[in-house]
Amino acid sequence: MTDLTIDGFDYHRISGEGGIELNVTVGGSGDPVVLLHGFPQTHLMWRHVARRLSERHLVIVPDLRGYGASDKPEEASPETYSKRTMAHDIVSVVRGIGHDRFSLIGHDRGALVGVRAALDHPETVSHLGILDVLPTMDTWDVLHGVDAAVAWHLYLMAQPKGLPERMIEAVADDFFGTFLDAWDTDGTTFPPDVRSHYVASSSRAVPSIVADYRATASIDLEMDRTDRKAGAQLAMPVGVISQDWGSQLGFDALALWQQWAPAATYQPIDAGHFMAEEKPEEVAAFIQDLLERPPA
Template sequence: MAADFLPGFARHRIDTAPGVTIYARSGGSGPPVLLLHGHPQTLSTWLHIGPRLAERRSVVAMDLRGYGDSSKPEGGGRHEAYSKRVMAADAVAVMRALGHERFAVIGHDRGGRVAHRLALDHGEAVEKIAVFDIAPTATMYARTDKDFATRYFWWFFFIQPAPLPERLIGADPDYFLRHHIENQSKTPGSTPPDLYAEYLRCYADPACRHAICEDYRASAGIDLDHDAADADKRITTPLLALWGAKGTVGKTYDVLATWREKAHDVTGRALDCGHTLQEEQPDEVLAELERFLA
């Protein structure tokens, strides 16, 4: 039997759009908080954070569409089914189905990009937003240089037309996934074997790998169009940005400055780790979140 990384959390399957069901877990009571994972993780990445937040809050963790045990619909001609606008709408639908009209949202990596769009499109629903180890998508593409393209090669590999990246990754998903996680994390052992096995269970599914590529294709296309249309719009709720001092984002960008171009009230700092803060430095992450959410 697969390990349960969020013991005591209820399991939900929530229809958010025709043909789309989102898998979510919920636990605790109090002010609501939504947790959104990144690539190549699933909601299980919150194993250290979710239960401890749930001691004082109503915590919901969900698998983004295309990831984990959520639906993996076809992307469409412009990959619009994986636009962050559509993925943000999934998040709102999940929270409303669980009785939460207004909530804080915490997003790592791809989940942070969904959280960004969520705060722009559904500002009335978002009380506070925290993003982990990202700069805004449009900023990162606009300021791409050789160093960034080398470090984050999958941003340009995944967006190639199907089925090229899907077939190449499919030749050895275990190798690709292990290389990706070990390269991103700077804290040996922070993704233990049972958690890695959970990620590989999902990554081994061809539909999941295709959906992941569609997610990145959307970010390089329709998401940039949405961002351009909202270029003058600012997030009005408080935003916390945390990033890994040893990771690519922190070494490549002035992270706080990039978010101050997009939001009015921005705080944050670097942590002594790589990309996956919630697995590498959970105690520090939790302390920052407790101060921010208080």
């Protein structure tokens, strides 16, 4: 695997939940902002945005547990890769750096971790930014008919432990490369060394990545349903930026997110799924605008 880093940032091993160590890079100074990556990527996806934000903020960019150079514990139970556990990781990491309150921006999988962190630790997360994902409950509800084929991997990795891991490991490079290529709008978002880094990193983490997705079809869904029934909501400033999936699947992204955060704002972007690398200036501006909103 190509050893790629974010220029000008320092790298650390910092303990998360239960002593699991995360690979974390830190740069800049000021109010802390945490950036969480998506699938099938690592912290490196934030390289362009992180450098821009570090001019005004302390930017903390971890690899999620099970991804990149972070620890990949065996899936001992559904809790191992629940978003609650992964959120605890992030809170522990930031406290280890010396901060008890921070802004949290997540893309894809990282956004789901961010939402759970904001629900479980509302006193800790001051601002929440969500890039190109739907709430867990709604993701499953809007997928139906042949249009659901766009998310075929969700169903594969939701299956019981064993077969999905073996199937993906047999063609891991092709499996992960398929998403990088299919979701890259014009095919120029990833330099060859970055694409190789993502494919190699993910191919070495098949069991933990599958466990992350399996949790979203089980324990994460149960937690969200419990919170929705209890009327849990996000009071901190919440901003959502995404491509226009609704035209294909027939949903209103803002309306779905406002069930969790009534004051959430929404910004469409003319970009593909990997928008932080395709349009870093626009994504950094979206984040900066969100961070300038007064916290609750």
